[in-house]
Amino acid sequence: MGDAFPPQIRKGSSEDLEPIARNCFRRRFSIDPEMALAGAVRSRRKPVRRSGRKDGEPSLPSTYAPMEATLVSELPAGPEWHYEPKWDGFRCLAFRRDATVDLRSKAGQPLGRYFPEVVAALLDVRESSFVLDGELVVPVGKMLSFDELLQRIHPAESRVQMLSREHPALFVVFDLVDGGRAGNRLFERPLSERRDALEKFMATQVPQRSLLRLSPSTRDFRKATEWLRSLGAGLDGIIAKRADLPYQSGNRHGMQKYKLERTADCVVGGFRYSSKGGTVGSLLLGLYDDAGLLHHVGFASNIRAADRASLTRSLQQLIKPPGFTGRAPGGPSRWSTERSGEWQPLAPKLVAEVQYDHFSGDRFRHGTRFLRWRPDKPPKQCLLSQVAQEAARGYAKLLATE
Numbered sequence: 552m553g554d555a556f557p558p559q560i561r562k563g564s565s566e567d568l569e570p571i572a573r574n575c576f577r578r579r580f581s582i583d584p585e586m587a588l589a590g591a592v593r594s595r596r597k598p599v600r601r602s603g604r605k606d607g608e609p610s611l612p613s614t615y616a617p618m619e620a621t622l623v624s625e626l627p628a629g630p631e632w633h634y635e636p637k638w639d640g641f642r643c644l645a646f647r648r649d650a651t652v653d654l655r656s657k658a659g660q661p662l663g664r665y666f667p668e669v670v671a672a673l674l675d676v677r678e679s680s681f682v683l684d685g686e687l688v689v690p691v692g693k694m695l696s697f698d699e700l701l702q703r704i705h706p707a708e709s710r711v712q713m714l715s716r717e718h719p720a721l722f723v724v725f726d727l728v729d730g731g732r733a734g735n736r737l738f739e740r741p742l743s744e745r746r747d748a749l750e751k752f753m754a755t756q757v758p759q760r761s762l763l764r765l766s767p768s769t770r771d772f773r774k775a776t777e778w779l780r781s782l783g784a785g786l787d788g789i790i791a792k793r794a795d796l797p798y799q800s801g802n803r804h805g806m807q808k809y810k811l812e813r814t815a816d817c818v819v820g821g822f823r824y825s826s827k828g829g830t831v832g833s834l835l836l837g838l839y840d841d842a843g844l845l846h847h848v849g850f851a852s853n854i855r856a857a858d859r860a861s862l863t864r865s866l867q868q869l870i871k872p873p874g875f876t877g878r879a880p881g882g883p884s885r886w887s888t889e890r891s892g893e894w895q896p897l898a899p900k901l902v903a904e905v906q907y908d909h910f911s912g913d914r915f916r917h918g919t920r921f922l923r924w925r926p927d928k929p930p931k932q933c934l935l936s937q938v939a940q941e942a943a944r945g946y947a948k949l950l951a952t953e
Contacts, residue, residue, distance in 0.1 A: 611682050611729050611738070613646050613653045616801035618684070618726075620790060620808040626775065627791050627807055633742055634775035635768045637788035637808055638723050639695045639911070640688035645669075645722065649679050654687075662687070665703040668715045669722045672762040678752065682738075684726035684798075685766070689718050698912045725766040725790075727752050728798055738798035742805075745798070770794070779811060787909060810908050814922065815938050818930045819901040820845055821874040821894045822866050830859040831866055834903060834921065835880050835894060838935045844877035846935065849915030851905050871898040878913065902928040910938040 626634075643662060646653040652673045654662040663670050666687060673683075689699040699718050705711055727749035728738050737745050746768060753765045769775055775789050788810035799805040817836035825832030833852035837845040854862060873879075874896025881894065905919035915938075 611646070613644075613655050614659060615644065615682070615728075616659075617642060617644050617657055618792075618799045618806050619657075619801070619803045620806040621803045623791075623807045623809055626772070626789055626809040628772045630770070631793055631795055632772070633746070633768055633770055633792045633794040634772070635725050635766050635790045635792070636778055636786055637790045637810070638686040638688050638766070639697055639787040639909070640686040640700055640723070643685055643687045643722065644728070645673055645683040645685065647673050647676065647679065647681050647683075650674065664708070665705070665711055666715065666720050666722075667712065668719045669762055672722065675758055675761065676756050676763070677758075678730070678756040680730075681727065681752070682729040683722075683724050683763075684728050685722050685724040685763075687720050688723055689720050691718055696912065697916070719762060722763050723766045724749065724753065724763055725768070726798065738800065740797060741795050742792055742798075743794045746794075812906050812908055813910075813938075814904055814906050815910075815919075816902055816904050816925055816928050816933050817848065817919075818845060818899050818933045819866075819897060819903055820847060820899060821880065821896045823850075823894045824863075825859075829863070831863045833918075835874075836903065836905065836915070836919065837875055837877075837899070838933055838938065839931060840877060840935050843931075845875050845899060846877035846913065847875045847880045848910075848913065848935075848938075849905075849907070849919050850880075851903065851919045851921040853921050866895070866897060869897045869900055870895050872896045874899075899930045902926070902930055902933060907938075 642657040644655045652670045688695045730737050757763050791807045793805040796805040819834050820837035821835035822831050823833045833850045836849045902925040904922045907915045907919045909916040
């Protein structure tokens with residue numbers, strides 16, 4: 552997927568984000584949320600050191616690359632690890648120098664025009680020179696809404712301003728990369744020292760009721776796993792960082808991410824043919840609501856090549872409109888009125904067990920992984936309630952919003 556988006560997005564123009572966001576909506580969240588900002592371009596930027604800077608001048612330009620994480624199947628344990636919640640938003644580095652604020656995505660795309668309220672909050676910080684690493688999130692009620700977050704990537708300033716008033720974003724801060732006058736070259740110090748500096752910074756430099764929030768952290772493995780149990784679907788996972796390492800700009804040496812994998816039984820309400828040949832390319836998954844409507848919630852495409860021909864024949868025998876009686880695949884959105892691709896409706900006879908990592912809004916965030924068929928499961932028992940987001944009852948407490 553590395554060439555899925557045009558090379559001009561590497562130039563860092565904010566206008567490049569809007570077609571990418573539209574593409575993300577058309578794919579119905581079948582790609583990673585970071586790709587909504589940066590496509591599939593992997594950041595290869597290197598940390599830049601400036602010598603002979605004046606007192607208070609930030610040592611890092613806005614091209615500085617953030618730390619990245621390696622996805623792991625088990626959360627690491629040991630005294631060298633520091634744990635944080637993995638927030639469901641856009642990764643962001645915030646650069647402030649006097650009256651200038653620059654927000655950058657993980658791949659260096661400018662974000663400031665889409666989050667004017669966060670820019671204003673950063674300008675309200677008493678310290679005038681710093682670099683913060685964090686996550687942009689949008690709370691809606693008791694949940695963090697990725698849908699509302701993604702809507703910010705819009706060409707119309709008037710709409711961005713309206714959205715920022717209706718649902719202000721928060722900037723959840725988890726690292727003080729450089730502190731200007733408060734602490735020079737913090738990125739060269741171990742995380743344990745940077746965390747102490749960050750807590751002091753947030754306590755003394757950030758006004759009360761700010762949109763900047765301190766992300767919690769712990770060295771206690773049991774507490775980190777308790778976050779997963781207590782927050783459920785309201786949390787995207789756990790980040791583990793080496794407490795003894797300096798800021799690992801542009802590499803994955805010091806940070807790991809662990810995400811819960813869950814399973815769900817879904818009705819196969821339709822399918823799409825593959826782009827190459829006349830065999831099935833993906834199964835379209837549905838779940839019933841309390842009113843008995845079958846809603847499209849995602850897809851699974853990890854069908855073994857050896858099974859595609861026979862499965863296609865079986866599916867073709869079940870083709871019958873409407874397939875989905877509630878939300879259907881490829882429907883119009885505010886981005887486009889074109890259908891995202893032709894699909895074949897099926898009679899609601901087949902049930903598939905799939906594995907997923909996150910259910911947000913009304914759909915699986917990414918493509919799911921097909922596990923097995925469930926001929927023993929009545930389709931009508933495949934309900935939205937099995938994956939409905941648990942209220943993020945602890946997120947407000949974690950971010951000190953109450």
